[in-house]
Structure formats: structure tokens, C-alpha cells
Amino acid sequence: MDVPATYARLCGEVSHFTKEKTGTSLVDAYFGPEALDPIHQRKGKSPEELVGEVKSLIDGIRDEIDSQLRADHLIGECESICVVVEWLAGRKIPYADLVHDIFHIPMKRFSDRAIKERIAVLDDALTGFSGSDLRERVAFFVKRGEITGAQLQHLIEGELQTKAAQVGEMFKRRIHSVMGTDVTDNGVEYQTVRGAPWSGYNWYQPGFKSINQFNLDVTFNIDTLYGVIFHEYEHHVSNLWREKYYRESGDLELAVVPLHTGRCVISEGTADTAREFLGVVEDNPNIKIAEALNTLRRMTSINAAIMLNDRGRTVDEAVDYMIEYGFRTPESARSAIGFISPRTSTGGQNFWAPYIFTYYFGKTDFVLPVFNKAAGEGELTRFFQTLYLNPYSGSSVTWKQAFDWLN
Structure with a gap:
């Protein structure tokens, strides 16, 4: 065979x-x-x-x-x-x-206590913003940074395209340069779409390039978008190294990048840890607030996914939960439901229903702890070499084995 x-x-x-x-x-x-x-x-x-x-x-x-x-x-x-x-x-x-x-990861629900602790972090971050309570302050923050439609399209195809090129240069200077080898990077083209179940997606293309698409049906926060650039560019970088390894080794299975495997856990984990990889320290308080809000919403989305898929709760109940504890508007909550619901709006099976766990736990249970340990022991060069020069490390199945040298 x-x-x-x-x-x-x-x-x-x-x-x-x-x-x-x-x-x-x-x-x-x-x-x-x-x-x-x-x-x-x-x-x-x-x-x-x-x-x-x-x-x-x-x-x-x-x-x-x-x-x-x-x-x-x-x-x-x-x-x-x-x-x-x-x-x-x-x-x-x-x-x-x-x-x-x-x-190849457990389904984990966040306790009420964990959610309340994250709400407290958000409350602290929004100190000084207008509003009689936290919900009003979140609404004020979100509204002031909202961007959608033609304005969003203009930003994505202009300023964000330029920012992405700058992030690419950061990867070259801060990571590739210490690995002892380099990789071709023919860049990322930014596009806009409508009707997608996701807010943003990186479509890797043969020949060391990507297309990043953003969904104009989604209302973004302008401060959140800058974080998305780092996430999506790291997806691009990971695939650059994967394609290089395939072309040099001939290991044909690496030419196929599948969804819904243990690979996705590490892929989303590394993408969510991109700013830590690059040593980016945000001095913009709005970006820090956006991060606190997004973390809370990701946690509550995981709990809502469990409500819908594991506990038999209704869509309305999940929406109410996301409004109450994720500080979403009804429109935002219903938009987020599309990704985690067991069924699509047309009644078919939702391919993405189990996927929500890969982001948060890919970072917190796999990538970030190992990265931090490598940094603490002065082993970041070897960390990045293991991560990017050996694509077989990039799975929840093999992650621990690939980094056993750090234990």
C-alpha cells in the first residue's frame, strides 16, 4: 500500500x-x-x-x-x-x-464561577466607560467600535491588508530569523464575502500564499479586527512551513490539510497565541478590552454549544444565556448560534457544531503552556523549530510527544 x-x-x-x-x-x-x-x-x-x-x-x-x-x-x-x-x-x-x-480533547464546560471571574475581568477593564452598569458599558464600547458593510470592506481591503504585510514581516524578523532557515511567503490577499457561517477564514493556496476572507454580514469591532489579523496570519505561516516540508520531503499526506482532526486543535491554538509568539504588547486599552470581551464570549459560546448539543436545550435558551453572560445583543447572540447549533438554518447537519472547543483549549491546554515553558527555559528557538519545521508535531495526538524534550 x-x-x-x-x-x-x-x-x-x-x-x-x-x-x-x-x-x-x-x-x-x-x-x-x-x-x-x-x-x-x-x-x-x-x-x-x-x-x-x-x-x-x-x-x-x-x-x-x-x-x-x-x-x-x-x-x-x-x-x-x-x-x-x-x-x-x-x-x-x-x-x-x-x-x-x-x-482528541475532552468536552469541557466552564463553571459558573469561571464565567463570573471572567466577567469581573471585563468589568475592571471597562472602568471609566460611560454607563450605569456593566451591560451599558459593554454596549457603549461595542457600539463605538462597530464597523460593517461598505465601511468594513474599505478597511479590510486597505488598512488591514497593509497591517497584514507588517505582521508577515514581524514573523520573519522575530521567529523565522532565529530558526536557522526561512520559508517563501508570497503574502495574503484580503477579500470580503457574504453568507458564510464564520466571521473570518484563511484559505491557503498552493504556492505559499493565502486568501483571507471576512464576512460582511458580521458586525465587527474595529479593535477586535486587529487581533484577527495576527490569528489569521499565523494560520498562513503554519501552512507555509507545511508546504515547504512537503516539497522538500515528499511526504504526500502533508499536501492535504484536513478539517475536523486533532490538527485543528493545534492550528487554532497557535493562531490564538500568535501575539505571544511575536512578543506583541498592546498599549491600546481598547484592544485589551476587546480581548477581555472576546474571551468571555468564547467561553460562553462553549457553554452554549454544550447546552444545545449535549443537554438538549433550545436555541432560545442558548441565545438568552449568551445575552446574559456573554453580554451580547440579541442579534449578536443569534448570529453566533449559527456556528455551534447542531442544525443549520436550513435544517441540515452543521459541520461546525463540535469545532468551538479547538480555539480556547488549543491555546490554553496545549500551545501556550508549552510556549511559556520554552520561553522560561530559554528554548524558544527549539520550540519554533519543533512547531514549524516538523508538521507532525501539529496535532493534539502528537503534541506532547513532539515536545517531550521540554519535560
Whole structure:
């Protein structure tokens, strides 16, 4: 069995299945040979056929791949893909098991105490803002920084495009320069879209470049947008190094960048830790407030996802929770529900329903603690070399193994 080619082919075939079921392809990016491009792979295989072939591939990986880290990474990806197919085929999987079996992390709910502590942080950050209570101060802060529609489009395609180029230069100066090697970076093009289930997305393209799209249906806070640039650019950087490794090593499986595997946990974790990587210290108090609010809203979104998918609560109940504890407007809460609800607005399965956990826990449970430990021990060069020069480190399955040198 040609394990890498079989993996690439099966990812393409599963992508057709997930696209048919949910409108979303399993494969997020591809930069390998034309013949194995996901769009050229066979359509119409049954879920049973797909799962059976992926399980056979797992046996092949155990027999043929000598590197333990590479084998563990590939097996973890394949196990996740099997669960995705079975889930979308109609198998009843408890939400906690779905999150765990796709992303190899536990489903964790934030306690009421943790939410109250985060609200206190936000309250402290908004000291001095107008309003008789915290809710009014949050509303004032959010309203003053709101940007949407044509104004948002102008900002994204102008000032933010320039800012992204500056962030790219920061990665080169502060990280790539200490790693002992460099990577081609043909830049990021900023675009705007409508009708997407997400607020922003990085679409990596073959040839060391990306397209970053922002959803004009979403009302952004201008201070939040600057944080998004760092997040999305790190996604771009990670894929630059992945493409370089593939082109130099020939490890074909790396030319496929899948969604809904343990890879996503580390990918979102590193993207959310980009400012720490770069040593960015914000002196703008509005950005610090935006970070406090976004952290609270991410935590309450996780709890709302559990309400909807695990505890059988209604959309209205989840919306009310996000309004009350996430300090959202009704419109903001209902917009956020689209990402975490078990069903889409048209009644289909929501591909993204289990994904919300990857951001917060990818950072707090995986990336940031290891980064901080490496920084404390003067090992940041080796940290970045492990992270970017060895793509097999980038999974919740292999993260601890890849960084065992730090323990």
C-alpha cells in the first residue's frame, strides 16, 4: 500500500461526502499533485466503504511508517475522519464523544464561577466607560467600535491588508530569523464575502500564499479586527512551513490539510497565541478590552454549544444565556448560534457544531503552556523549530510527544 497516496485519495473521497452532507469539504487546503487533488477523486462511495478503507489505511500505516511521530499523527487523522463520516452518515454519537473522538480533547464546560471571574475581568477593564452598569458599558464600547458593510470592506481591503504585510514581516524578523532557515511567503490577499457561517477564514493556496476572507454580514469591532489579523496570519505561516516540508520531503499526506482532526486543535491554538509568539504588547486599552470581551464570549459560546448539543436545550435558551453572560445583543447572540447549533438554518447537519472547543483549549491546554515553558527555559528557538519545521508535531495526538524534550 502506498500510504501517503491512499491517504490523499481517501481525503478527497471523504470530502465529496462531507460536501454533499453539509456543504463543507473535509479538505481545507491542498497543494499536492494534480492527480490526487480532492476535486478529482471518486464521488458516491457509501459511508461504509469510506470507513472500511480508512480503517484499512490505519493498518497500512502501522505496517509501513517507521517514524512513530508520523505514524501517530496519521493514525490520529484517520481515526478522526472515520468518526466524521459515521457522524454525518447518521450514527448517534453523544456530543462529548463527538468532540473527543474528532479532536482528541475532552468536552469541557466552564463553571459558573469561571464565567463570573471572567466577567469581573471585563468589568475592571471597562472602568471609566460611560454607563450605569456593566451591560451599558459593554454596549457603549461595542457600539463605538462597530464597523460593517461598505465601511468594513474599505478597511479590510486597505488598512488591514497593509497591517497584514507588517505582521508577515514581524514573523520573519522575530521567529523565522532565529530558526536557522526561512520559508517563501508570497503574502495574503484580503477579500470580503457574504453568507458564510464564520466571521473570518484563511484559505491557503498552493504556492505559499493565502486568501483571507471576512464576512460582511458580521458586525465587527474595529479593535477586535486587529487581533484577527495576527490569528489569521499565523494560520498562513503554519501552512507555509507545511508546504515547504512537503516539497522538500515528499511526504504526500502533508499536501492535504484536513478539517475536523486533532490538527485543528493545534492550528487554532497557535493562531490564538500568535501575539505571544511575536512578543506583541498592546498599549491600546481598547484592544485589551476587546480581548477581555472576546474571551468571555468564547467561553460562553462553549457553554452554549454544550447546552444545545449535549443537554438538549433550545436555541432560545442558548441565545438568552449568551445575552446574559456573554453580554451580547440579541442579534449578536443569534448570529453566533449559527456556528455551534447542531442544525443549520436550513435544517441540515452543521459541520461546525463540535469545532468551538479547538480555539480556547488549543491555546490554553496545549500551545501556550508549552510556549511559556520554552520561553522560561530559554528554548524558544527549539520550540519554533519543533512547531514549524516538523508538521507532525501539529496535532493534539502528537503534541506532547513532539515536545517531550521540554519535560
